[in-house]
Amino acid sequence: MEEQRYVVFLFPSVSYALKAEKILKAAGIVHKLIPVPRHISSDCGVCLRITEAKEQDVAGALRGKVAWDKVVLL
């Protein structure tokens, strides 16, 4: 079985991450808020983890509503 691959959306601050969380909840897209992995950024905040397959869906849901800094493959 192929291992599940994840990406994380990184945001300017937790306020943005929580707004994104609210939008994804309303859109019914499975996601998880996790602390930003140290190898990605030294920022002490949180990021949104989703499966790689959902990246375009998430970008579409967030675009124009909440800004993100970048998307990184875990």
Added chain:
Amino acid sequence: MPLERSKNSTIYFDNAATSWPKPAAMIAAMIAYNEQIGGSPGRSGHHRSLDAGRIILETREALAELCGCGNSLRIAFTKNATEALNIALSGVLNPGDHVIASAMEHNSVMRPLRYLEAQGVQISVVPCSGAGSLDPEDVRRVIGPRTRLLVVTHASNVTGTIQPLTALGKIARDYGILFCVDAAQTAGALPINVDEMAIDLLAFTGHKSLCGPQGTGGLYVRKGLEKQLRPLMTGGTGSRSEFEEQPDFMPDKYESGTPNTIGLAGLGAGARFVLAEGVEAIRGKEEGLTARFLAGLAALPGVTVYGPPDAASRTAVVSFNIAGVAPSAAALGLDERFGILCRPGLHCAPAAHRTMGTFPQGTIRFGFGYFNKDEEITLALEAIGSLAGDGAPH
């Protein structure tokens, strides 16, 4: 003496200073935060910290809905409207800039402006009518090449006079001037739409018509303006922690230090109460109370009312004087004899009192709220009638 108060009855008419009572949900939200959450929002990342952050997000979203701003992250929270106004005024004005204000401004605008004037900012205070109304054409006439900002209170805290924001915003936009609005008296009490009114900076307080606790307020900043708007304070924001420079994005740029999470929990519940009741319904109730009171005062000899004659042109604020009775003495009599709480004096707005001709003695100010009742207006009118009788020459 049926008018004399019983020990337990209080009529609260000081809502223009701070609203009371508060919705039960507002108090419950503050207790729930302390009992069940308690984390620091935007810090740490554990689930209690995230829950605290979610509370603040929901408060931001409610405020965004109330001011017609599409993106809640355009709102930065502050401890009150004064702090928000200080960010707005000291954040954009530089020596040599020209700023226009109305003659009905509260000291939360006037004092920051006078402070900036000493540093080389030029100020024009545009006179208002005796009822406190600002004519947009008078604003247009003082606009010059260095004019950077127009700052106006949405409604006077002394007379309740509502200023024509849409017309003022259009003039500011036409001339490329920033438009800052002090909504301390109106957020939650009157409809506000930052886009339709062309507002660039909107300062609000949480503890008046938004039904929140004291120590809460905020500033809406139009998209992109944060790049030109200096913060009043810098410090930890929980974001960009690897850098020693202040973040330059909303709302973090203006939210340094641990926020007033318990207060913002209360403000969120208060704002949701306002949204559920409806600003139009709240306005209708308060306008009705004000009209009833104005009609009653008009029938009382020896009473002078200031501001617009009709309730539709003002918020639920009425300033008046009783012939032969100093405002401070009247307020003391109303409190001690009748249990009626109001505010006498200058209301931190000497410019407004100069406009009305009531400087320096001031006025008695009644500020009604959504929870006041017609019967309380009736009792207050009887009490004022009694005091006016005492003050009349015998």
